Amino acid sequence: MLDKQNTTYLQNLVGKVVAIPQPYKAILEFPHKGKTERSLLWVDRLTVNGKATAPGHMMHDYLHVGSKVRFSCHTFNESGIDQCGWFTTSAIRQDPNDISNAPSSTNLTTLVQGQFNAKGIIHLVAPRQGVIAFNDESGTEQLVMFLGSKVYLFGKRLGSKQSLQTCLPLEDRVQFDAIPTDPLENDHRCRWFATAVWKGQKPNVDYEAPGSIDQGESQNLVKAIKQLTSSPKATFLQAHGQMLSVLNQEFGVALVSIKPNVWESVLFHRSAAYLYKLCLKKQDLRKIFKEDDDDNDHGDDKEIVVTSRLGVWRVFSYMVLHLPSMQVLAHF
Secondary structure, eight states: OOOOOOOOEEEEEEEEEEEETTTEEEEEEEEETTTEEEEEGGGGEEEEEEOOOTTTTTGGGGGGGOEEEEEEEOOOOTTTOOOOSEEEEEEEEETTTTTTTOOOSSOOOOEEOEEEEEEEEEEEEEESSSEEEEEEEEEEEEEEEGGGEEEEEEEEEEOOOGGGGGTTTTEEEEEEEEEEEOOSSTTTSSSEEEEEEESSSSSEEEEOOOOOOTTTTTTHHHHHHHHHHHTSSSEEEEEEEEEEEEOOSSSSEEEEETTTTTEEEEEEEGOOOEEEEEOOTTTTTHHSSSSTTTOOGGGGGGEEEEETTTTBOOOSOOOOOOTTTTTEEEOO
């Protein structure tokens, strides 16, 4: 039996469907630490083409034996009828021609899942910020930036004037949730930003998506964007795209390639847009991105980097909606 004492959650795995024993569930197999493991997948945990599965639809409507999915999972009682040692918390159908596992010089589209209930050690610590190091599933060391305002010690949030150096020594073990970030945005080239760091009891952090979005109110839309794209339970897309249109001083639309010959429109807000490390939160987008801008010195400005939740795309923190209807692709 696999020793899972130190491995509660796994993220960003690729597994294969080996059985569909009942209409609404499937069994996945995946390699882990030299062994073949099994994970139980319910149809309501599956996302296909950026959309959650429709209520009442069966697993056969989306997957078949041999299908590949990208998924996250946690430990499960493998003594049950399905003999699965893992339970799938989220999964995305992975077609052969879909998003690749890793970026390259020719393919700049990458699928990344947030880190949830992950474990690491304190790598660097300053009075009110620090860096956590952890090894991902492939054994590669990853760095996570965190702020003192996100730290909880044994059920209590760290005081606003308390120094991290007094309570988190180097190589101290912690747990954390994190979302992807651009390594160029921080001095330590961290690829992750922690939404919560804790020792002892995990704090009660709300990562649930809003039930509905009033698109008529700009502030409501911005709030929903931030809530949807700050969840470590989400799946993110990192890609390149081009500016398509500037709607007003706050919002713009980009066109992003999510896979060969497949493009999605992206609605983004200026509060999470960056241009050469400059946040555009207080800038007028109409002055930054001009449709008739032929200045070669600024030609590259129109290329953007997208980090997004699958189904709710974003530019760093932006929601992607289908145009012209502006309907959200999926709710999670």
